[in-house]
Amino acid sequence: MRMNDAVTGGVFVLLSAIILFAVRGFPTLPDQPYGPGTFPTIIAAVMMVGGLALVWSGVRSHAPLVTVADWMRGSATLHRMAWVPGFVVAYIYLSKPVGFPLLVPVLLGAFLAITTGKPARSAIIAVLGTAALWLLFAYVLRVPLPLGLLTEVIY
Structure with a gap:
């Protein structure tokens, strides 16, 4: 089975949005601008950028969303x-x-x-x-x- 990059990218964008939503309520450390949500936020932001790049690539390719091989x-x-x-x-x-x-x-x-x-x-x-x-x-x-x-x- 082959999936279009737009599908995989959409999953990454969705996961990163869920992570960003979940970590926004994490507390910050006193007198510091960062806390336990900093690292997950950075990872989610990078994940979202990569996911959006995959979506763009998949949409430009005009390939079908899912292709199932004959043996499957x-x-x-x-x-x-x-x-x-x-x-x-x-x-x-x-x-x-x-x-x-x-x-x-x-x-x-x-x-x-x-x-x-x-x-x-x-x-x-x-x-x-x-x-x-x-x-x-x-x-x-x-x-x-x-x-x-x-x-x-x-x-």
């Missing part, structure tokens, strides 16, 4: 897309009791097998991907991932 029109694509929220909900509800190291390879492997049709390769990628994510989040970024069933084994 089939029911198989919709079927694969329907699995995404299911896997997200499964992770949300099962991550604490089952744990990240046991749940993610199963979910990732199943998702890759559904989308690619190659279960053996999907299993290998799922295990290696989970190990890489575990190392990145648990050891490099120090984000505690749920261990679930492995809590007693690891600690």
Whole structure:
């Protein structure tokens, strides 16, 4: 699917307007012209300028707002897309009791097998991907991932 720049720019302009509206009520620091709303205001202003530039570019191109590729029109694509929220909900509800190291390879492997049709390769990628994510989040970024069933084994 390809979206016209005017659509993307319109989303950026809308988001920046919401941010500007939300931060206008932030308090300022005593005896200083800036406060907690200064940085979000600067970011929103830059975002709005970029969004307006995208809208201008999209309007000048005269391209359709959304173009859907032929491969996306089939029911198989919709079927694969329907699995995404299911896997997200499964992770949300099962991550604490089952744990990240046991749940993610199963979910990732199943998702890759559904989308690619190659279960053996999907299993290998799922295990290696989970190990890489575990190392990145648990050891490099120090984000505690749920261990679930492995809590007693690891600690």
